[in-house]
Amino acid sequence: MTFAWYAHLRELQHKPWLVAALISWGIALFEYLLQVPANRLGYGPLSLAQLKVMQEIIALSVFVPFAVFYMRQPLRLDYLWAALCLVGAAYFIFRG
Incomplete structure (x- = not known):
């Protein structure tokens, strides 16, 4: 997307x-x-929330290279902080 x-x-x-x-x-x-x-x-093996968090992780993984290489935007530290937030989201949504 x-x-x-x-x-x-x-x-x-x-x-x-x-x-x-x-x-x-x-x-x-x-x-x-x-x-x-x-x-x-x-859906079934994974919950709706798990599917959504996975989608956001994939979206950021695609967006950062797209922004830097295709749109020629500067690589920003904010991308790292956003990725760390998604790591936390993945931890909480997939634990247990």
Whole structure:
């Protein structure tokens, strides 16, 4: 979803917002076609909260390289603090 949500800021900034929205929706549709079956397979062995925390961990793991390498944003220490918060979230949601 990272690419669908943010790539248009760099690649389509001179296009009308409707064009950017339609292209982003097309990318998001492909990603949803993967995400929905994965959630359906995972729900049961994993709780809804566990699926959500995993999704956030995956999202941050994808977002940081995307922001640094594709969007050319500076690597910030805040990414580390966010990752540590997610480590804590994973610990609490998966313990026991």
